[in-house]
Amino acid sequence: MPYLKIQTNKEIAEKDMLMKEMTGILVNFLGKPEKFIMIAVEPLIEMSFGGTNEPTAFIELKSIGLPTDVTSELSEAICKLLNKHLGIPPDRIYIEFSDAPRNMFGWNGGTFG
DSSP states (O other), rough: OEEEEEESSSOTHHHHHHHHHHHHHHHHHHHOOOOGOEEEEEOOOOOOOBBOSSOOOEEEEETTTGGGGGGHHHHHHHHHHHHHHHHGGGGGEEEEEEOOOOOOOOEEEEEEE
């Protein structure tokens, strides 16, 4: 059940391509089926980082059983993809990783626990 939310002050011209490539990254690093990966994109929101409104992004990644040994590599892959599509430098991107307890995440009228 990985859920990835991208918030940025940039316009995103090719949202579908960005989401498709981001899905591939999550499938690769998390080993979860594509059918369970959800991605939300919130472009053009008011954001500042370091006192400026230059291009920036905040990413939230929640997943049941998020392996902590891949978060550094995931961070690098996500930052590279955002730089490729949006031109955001990696030092202007924050990523919050969260491991969700199975019984605290609902789906299909129940939970995963």
